[in-house]
Amino acid sequence: xxxxQLHDIxxxxxxxxxxxxxxALEYSPSLSRRVGVAVYLKLESQQITGSFKLRGASNAVAQxxxxxxxxxxxxxxxxxxxxxLAYAAxxxxxxxxxxxxxxxxANKVQAIRELGAEVCIIGQSQDDAQREAERIARDQGASMxxxxxxxxxxxxxxxxGLEILEQQPDxxxxxxxxxxxxxxxxxxxxxxxxxxxxxxxGISMQRGAAMHTSLQAGHPLEVEELPTLADSLGGGIxxxxxxxFNMTRDLCDHLHLLSETSIADAIRHAHRExxxxxxxxxxxxxxxxxxxxxxxxxxxxxVVSGRNVDIDxxxxxxxxxxx
Numbered sequence: 001x002x003x004x005q006l007h008d009i010x011x012x013x014x015x016x017x018x019x020x021x022x023x024a025l026e027y028s029p030s031l032s033r034r035v036g037v038a039v040y041l042k043l044e045s046q047q048i049t050g051s052f053k054l055r056g057a058s059n060a061v062a063q064x065x066x067x068x069x070x071x072x073x074x075x076x077x078x079x080x081x082x083x084x085l086a087y088a089a090x091x092x093x094x095x096x097x098x099x100x101x102x103x104x105x106a107n108k109v110q111a112i113r114e115l116g117a118e119v120c121i122i123g124q125s126q127d128d129a130q131r132e133a134e135r136i137a138r139d140q141g142a143s144m145x146x147x148x149x150x151x152x153x154x155x156x157x158x159x160x161g162l163e164i165l166e167q168q169p170d171x172x173x174x175x176x177x178x179x180x181x182x183x184x185x186x187x188x189x190x191x192x193x194x195x196x197x198x199x200x201x202g203i204s205m206q207r208g209a210a211m212h213t214s215l216q217a218g219h220p221l222e223v224e225e226l227p228t229l230a231d232s233l234g235g236g237i238x239x240x241x242x243x244x245f246n247m248t249r250d251l252c253d254h255l256h257l258l259s260e261t262s263i264a265d266a267i268r269h270a271h272r273e274x275x276x277x278x279x280x281x282x283x284x285x286x287x288x289x290x291x292x293x294x295x296x297x298x299x300x301x302x303v304v305s306g307r308n309v310d311i312d313x314x315x316x317x318x319x320x321x322x323x
Contacts, residue, residue, distance in 0.1 A: 004151050004154055004155060004158075004185075004186075004189060004243070004247070005193075006189065006190065006193040006194075008151070008155045008158075009155050009158035009159060009161070009162060009186065009189065009190050010162070011155070012055075012059040012152070012155040012156045012158065012159055013159045013162060015058070015059055015062045015063070016055060016058040016059050016062065016156060016159065019054075019058040019062075019088065019091060020047065020048065020054050020055050020058055020159075021046065021047055021048050022163060023042065023043050023044050023045075023046045023047055023160075023163070024042075024043045024046060025040050025041070025042050025043070025163070025164065025167040025168055025301070026040060026041050026043060027039070027040055028040065028041050028273075028274060028302075030269070030273035030274065031273075031286065031289055031290075031302075032298075034289065034290065035289055035294070035296050035298070035300065036296045037296045037297060037298025037299065037300060038298040038299040038300070039289065039298065039299070039300045039301075039302060040167075040168055040171075040299060040300070040301045040302070041274065041276075041286075041301075041302050041304050042160065042163070042164055042167075042301055042302065042303045042304060043276075043304050044160060044282075044303060044304060044305050044306065045276065045278055045282055045304050045305070045306055045307035046307075047306075048087065049080070049083045049084045049087045049308075050080070050083070050306055050307045050308040051080040051083070051084065051232075051282075051305055051306030051307070051308055052080075052157060052160055052183055052303070052305050052306065053080045053081045053083070053084035053085075053147070053157075053306075054084040054087060054088060055156040055157050055159050055160060056081075056084070056148075056150075056152070056153035056154065056155075056156035056157045056182060056186070057081065057084040057085040057087070057088040057089075057145065057153070057156070058084075058088040058091075058156060059152050059153070059155055059156030059159075060073075060085075060088075060145045060150060060152040060153050060156065061073065061085070061088045061089055061092050061094055061145070062092065063152050064094070064143060068143045069092070069093065069094045071140070071141045071142050071143065072089075072094060072095035072096065072097065072140070072142045072143070073085060073089055073094055073095070073096050073097070073142055073143045073144075073145045074096070074097040074098075074099070074133050074136045074137050074140075074142040074143070074144055074145070075096075075097075075098055075099070075133055075144065075145045075146060075147065076098075076099045076100070076126060076129035076130040076132070076133040076146070076147070077098055077099070077100060077104070077112075077129070077147055078100075078101075078103075078104055078108075078126055078147070078179075078231060078232050078233075078234055078235050079100070079104045079105065079108030079109070079111075079112075079231070079232060079308065080108070080232050080306055080308055081147035081148075082098035082100060082108070082112045082117065082119075083108060083111050083112050083115065083308065085098065085117070085145060086098060086112050086115035086116060086117035087115050089117070090115055090116050090117075095118070095142075096116075096117040096118070097117065097118045097119075097120060097133075097136055097140075097142060098112050098117045098118070098119055098120070099120045099121075099122060099129040099130070099132045099133040099136070100112075100119065100120070100121050100122075100129055101121070101122065101123050101124055101125050101126055101128055101129045101225075102121060102122075102123065102124055103124060103125070103225065103227070103231065103234065104121075104231070105231060105310040105313070106310070107308070107309075107310045107311070108308055108310075109121065111308070120132055120136070124225070125225040125235070125236070126225060126234060126235025126236055127222060127225075127235070127236050130146075130236075130238070146238070147180055147182060147235075148179070148180030148181055148182025148183070148185075148237070148244045149180060149181075149182065149237070149238055149241050149242060149243050149244045149245075150182070150243070151243060153182050154182050154185050154186045154189075154243060154244065154247070155186060156186070157182050157183045157185075157186035157187065158185075158186030158187060158189055158190045159186075159190075160183070160186070160187055160190075160303065161174075161186060161187035161188070161189070161190025161191050162190050164187070164190075164191065164301055165190065165191065165194050168299055168301055170299060171191070171198060171299050171300075171301045172197075172198065172199065172297050172298055172299055172300065173198065173199040173200075173201065173294065173295075173297060173298070173299075173300045173301070174187065174188070174191055174198060174199070174200050174201065174300075174301050174303070175201045175203055175284075175285035175288060175289070175294065175300065175301070175302045175303065176188070176200065176201065176202055176203065176285070176303045177202075177203055177204070177230075177232075177233060177281050177282065177284050177285065177303060177305045178202030178203055178204045178209075178211055178212075178233070178248070178252075178255065179204065179210075179211065179232065179233040179234070179235065179237075179281070180210075180211065180235065180237050180238075180244055181202075181211055181237065181244030181245060181247065181248040182244050183303070183305065184200075184202050184244075184248055184251070184252065185243070185244050185247035185248055185251060187303065188200045188247070188248075188251035188252065189247065189251060192251055199253050199254070199295075199297075200251055200252055200253045200254070201252075201253065201254045201255070201256060201285075201288065201294065202248065202252045202254070202255045202256070203255075203256045203257075203258065203284040203285055203287075203288050204230070204233050204255070204256070204257055204258070204284065205228050205229070205230040205233055205257060205258050205259075205260070205263060205280075205284065206257045206258060206259055206260075207226040207227070207228040207260065208223050208224060208225050208226040208228065208234055209223070209233070209257055210222070210223045210235065210236045210237045211237050211245070211248060211255075212255055212257060214237055214241075214245060215245075215248070215249055215252075215255065219245075220236075220237050220238060220239050220240075220241045220245055221239075222236050222239065223236065228260060228263075228280065229260055229263045229264060229267070229280030229313075229317070230258075230263055230279075230280035230281040230284060231279075231280065231281065232279060232280070232281035232282075232305070232306060232308075233280075233281045233284070256288050256293050258284055258287045258288065258291070262287040262290070262291050263280045263283060263284065263287050264280075264317050265287065265290060266283035266284070266286040266287035266290055267280060267283050267309075267314065267317045267318070268317065268318060269283075269286060269290060270282075270283050270286055270304075271314075271318060274286075276304070276307070277307055277309065277311075277314060278304060278306070278307055278309065279306050279307060279308055279309035280309070281305055281306060282304050282305045282306045282307065283304070285302035285303060285304070286302060286304075289302070
């Protein structure tokens with residue numbers, strides 16, 4: 001099995017520098033007061049396609065051979081990876097096919113179509129969509145570019161960690177949304193390589209957190225995918241996971257699961273106090289701080305992973321409904 005090194009993340013940054021946005025790291029007065037130490041928000045919600053996923057997708061497409069680019073790319077997604085891959089492929093002249101389950105919000109499906117990708121909607125879970133993507137790759141010869149369990153994807157997400165180190169060199173703790181582990185693995189590798197004492201927190205929801213269940217079992221497991229405000233954190237990690245499971249296991253110091261009520265409270269906090277419109281998956285770090293789950297040792301950096309929320313759902317949450 002190949003392993004990823006910090007050098008690979010630096011190479012990824014060189015490849016994608018002109019394709020992605022360097023996002024802001026902003027001090028949060030409200031969260032800093034709440035926790036008692038300096039808290040900063042890494043606003044990957046400002047990324048071009050609205051989430052961090054563009055980093056990994058751009059790096060993976062950039063490394064395809066000329067023949068692979070002709071045959072196109074395919075992926076399963078809960079929405080944000082599909083959007084990012086559609087954009088990255090279009091920027092580099094490559095056809096993209098994105099497989100989605102029926103649980104993916106309509107706004108994310110439409111956004112992927114508008115970027116020129118072919119969309120295939122199938123089944124009721126990320127695993128169903130993954131099986132369809134594998135069939136297309138097998139039948140059409142397209143390159144499978146998964147959302148997280150791919151070294152080029154992980155390296156691309158790791159460029160976010162490099163930016164954090166440059167923007168806040170004395171970061172003591174990092175809070176990262178955790179689903180399949182691509183974002184967490186890349187960011188944690190970048191930070192731990194620079195300073196092993198940085199404390200890493202992977203944060204997910206209580207409803208269907210596949211990585212948490214798999215880590216407890218010691219190997220990848222399928223879990224039932226349930227409706228959640230943090231829909232981008234849904235889906236399995238793949239029973240044949242090769243990279244992100246092991247990297248998350250080795251690099252994660254603490255793992256936290258949040259209730260739907262906590263996620264809803266954090267969405268409202270982000271809007272009211274930070275003036276940010278964020279999807280549920282993006283606020284789990286904020287929620288962990290609001291719930292008092294993190295030891296007050298700073299500076300703390302919270303990865304705010306995306307803004308691609310269904311606006312009707314967002315309005316319902318702001319009005320006090322938790323879904």
